[in-house]
Amino acid sequence: MNSIQQLFQQKDKNLLSIFFTAGFPKLEDTTAIISELSANGVDFIEVGLPYSDPLADGPTIQHSSSVALQNGMNLDVVFEQLQSIKETNKTPLVLMGYVNQLIKYGEDKFCQQVKDCGIDTVIIPDLPMVEYENHYQALFKKYGITNVFLITPHTSEERIRKIDSLTEAFIYVVASSSITGIKGEISQQQIDYFERINTMNLQSKLIVGFGISDQKTFATACQYANGAIIGSAFIKALDKEGVGGIGDFVNFVKS
Amino acid sequence: MKYNPDKNGYYGQFGGAFIPELLHPNVQELEDNYTDIIESESFQKEYKNLLKDYVGRPSPLYFAKRLSNKYGVNIYLKREDLNHTGAHKVNNTIGQILIAKRLGKTKIIAETGAGQHGVATATVCALMDLECVVFMGEKDIQRQAPNVARMKMLGAKVVPATSGSKTLKDATNEAIRYWIQNPDTYYLIGSVVGPHPYPDMVARLQAIISEEMKWQLKEHTGKENPDTIIACVGGGSNAAGAFYHYLDDEEVELIAVEAAGLGVDSGESAATSQLGEVGVIHGSKTILMQDEYGQIVEPYSISAGLDYPGVGPLHAFLFDEKRAKFMNATDKEALNAAYELTRLEGIIPALESAHALAVLPKMKFEKDQTIVINLSGRGDKDLETYIKHLK
Known part of the structure; x- marks a missing residue:
């Protein structure tokens, strides 16, 4: 059983996940951000590996990525940081990066490092299902790593069922046809889409992301899914208030 | 055809569709x-x-006599510069x-x-x-x-x-x-x-270039195949079009010319095949310029059309298979080639196309060889650069 499945055994409603970019705002902030998020009861944490050309990300995450890279963040540094808290951190971590990072770093080396950090779940938004099945599924399995797939309002039922069958952690339900951090509220159209997914009786847990920014959108998303992910809104708050403001942000969302 | 992609869009190890689910x-x-x-x-x-009535195709295949004399070889220019809008x-x-x-x-x-x-x-x-x-x-x-x-x-x-x-x-x-x-x-x-x-x-839509080259060359020389085809490569569309119908004719030498910028090893270059490694850019697995962590490196070339850190997956495959020979030209070499063509033939080429011309001085020819250079575009848009460097 992976770390996310264990989490779902203890709790499967109103799960709050926070995404942040490793190395932002400061290179050394990674471990402090994780420990603050944990201390404030965030259920699992997505650690973004900053990338030069993040196609699926909006301006806020793009900006955090480029600052992180300027700060000197790279895969060796982030893996070292994450390994340093392997024993103390109890909150499941999910790594999010782009497929080119994995290819260039070395696919086996990347997976070994992920495993050595005690991490077993990754999200690679530009790794489509067919490439995963043909080239990565066996590799990931060898290292005990599971991949999270995204579904969108335009994903066909057939494809959702296939994704469901490949899913071991959760399905990332993209709230709208959007890159991250654009939309600010949840529309009736989105609710219809969430309801449609719910009537499919999938075996996988569902976590909603994209456009979740505050207490209201988080609560709405949680009515239709097991939890939700906040990314851009958190990064904006982090940029403004620093690591010290994390508690306030998390408590506001959960209140 | 060996150089067609498979059902998942792969040319050998290159290609595919690495896209977010949103684009599926x-x-x-x-x-x-x-x-x-x-x-x-x-x-x-x-x-x-x-293509015929609006673009003005077929684009001429022009025997560049004075340029040929200078290099001691038969040089034909495929005049994509004469298309409506000025390029291929x-x-x-x-x-x-x-x-x-x-x-x-x-x-x-x-x-x-x-x-x-x-x-x-x-x-x-x-x-x-x-x-x-x-x-x-x-x-x-x-x-x-x-x-x-x-x-x-x-x-x-x-x-x-x-x-x-x-x-x-x-x-x-x-x-x-x-x-x-x-x-x-x-x-x-x-x-x-x-x-x-x-x-x-x-590539299929640009293949009209080599489709015409075949019958035009036959009219000029009696043979469909030249000895060599030269084209510049940024992403690689004009080269793909100029090579397409010759890919399986292994006796035809294909030369892809990349932009070396200030020099391949200067740190200011766009010579992807020389500086790049396997990776994914813009949804395709190919050769691209990147650092040791897979961060994409900013390329440089005086030519805005060649200033790209990757290359199309077909070209990555042609490079890997050694089907095409990859050469490069610096900013300066391209500028000189543009001035030379202008003076010898009265044709002002686009800076991109000038890179293809710029390898002529670096090549060894036999006298009766036939070379086709794909003159992918005209130089109107580059006049400011040309004037600036002419001084």
Whole structure:
């Protein structure tokens, strides 16, 4: 059983996940951000590996990525940081990066490092299902790593069922046809889409992301899914208030 | 054909479709339909008619006598510079706009580097009365001002890409991001890059270049095949078109010329095959310029159309298989080649095409050899650069 499945055994409603970019705002902030998020009861944490050309990300995450890279963040540094808290951190971590990072770093080396950090779940938004099945599924399995797939309002039922069958952690339900951090509220159209997914009786847990920014959108998303992910809104708050403001942000969302 | 992609869009290890799930329906729709559309009689008729009456094809194959004398070899220039809008780019935009229409799309987006593809897209959108948005790097907007003005006059909206190096790579990123948010739009990619089926689709639409070269050469020389074909490569669409019908004729030497910028090892270069390694850019597995952690490196070339850190997957495969020989030319060599062609033949080439000409002094020829150089575009858009460096 992976770390996310264990989490779902203890709790499967109103799960709050926070995404942040490793190395932002400061290179050394990674471990402090994780420990603050944990201390404030965030259920699992997505650690973004900053990338030069993040196609699926909006301006806020793009900006955090480029600052992180300027700060000197790279895969060796982030893996070292994450390994340093392997024993103390109890909150499941999910790594999010782009497929080119994995290819260039070395696919086996990347997976070994992920495993050595005690991490077993990754999200690679530009790794489509067919490439995963043909080239990565066996590799990931060898290292005990599971991949999270995204579904969108335009994903066909057939494809959702296939994704469901490949899913071991959760399905990332993209709230709208959007890159991250654009939309600010949840529309009736989105609710219809969430309801449609719910009537499919999938075996996988569902976590909603994209456009979740505050207490209201988080609560709405949680009515239709097991939890939700906040990314851009958190990064904006982090940029403004620093690591010290994390508690306030998390408590506001959960209140 | 050995050089056609497989069903997942792979040329050997290169290609594929590394796209976010958000783009899956769009790319799938195109993949399901593009070959049927292109091979249909109605498409072929409309495409060929427009190429003839609107673009002005066939583009001449011109025997460049004075240039030939200088290098002691028979040099033919494939005059893509004489096409409507001034470059080969329009072959592709005519084809894709007809595909977009058949898919029922009403809004077109495109990326552009030098502005040639942007102009060619804005042109066909005006022709077909479709809405057009072109993404262009902020830096390229400055250095290619005439093309920006042309796009605007044609009714396109030009959106500056302000991320990264503010050039072609970033314009492509912004176009893809826009496409993700607006899945009802048709993304009209300008080169043999991007997720499958774009590289194959664009290569097929540019293949008209080599299709004509075959019969034109036969008229000139009695033989369909030259000894050598030379074309510049950024993403690689003009080279793909010039090579396409010769790929299986292994006796024809194919030379792809990349932009070396200030020199391959100067740190200011766009010679992807020399500096790049395997990776994924803009949805395709190929060779790209990147650091040890897979961060994409900013390329440099005086030519906005070659200033790209990757190369199409077909070209990566041709490089890997050694089917094509990859050479390069610096900014300075390209400028000199442009001045030389202008003085010898009265033709001002685009800076991109000047890179293809610039390898002539580096090559050894036998006297009766036949060379075709794909003169992909005209130099009007580069006059400011040419004037500046002429002093």
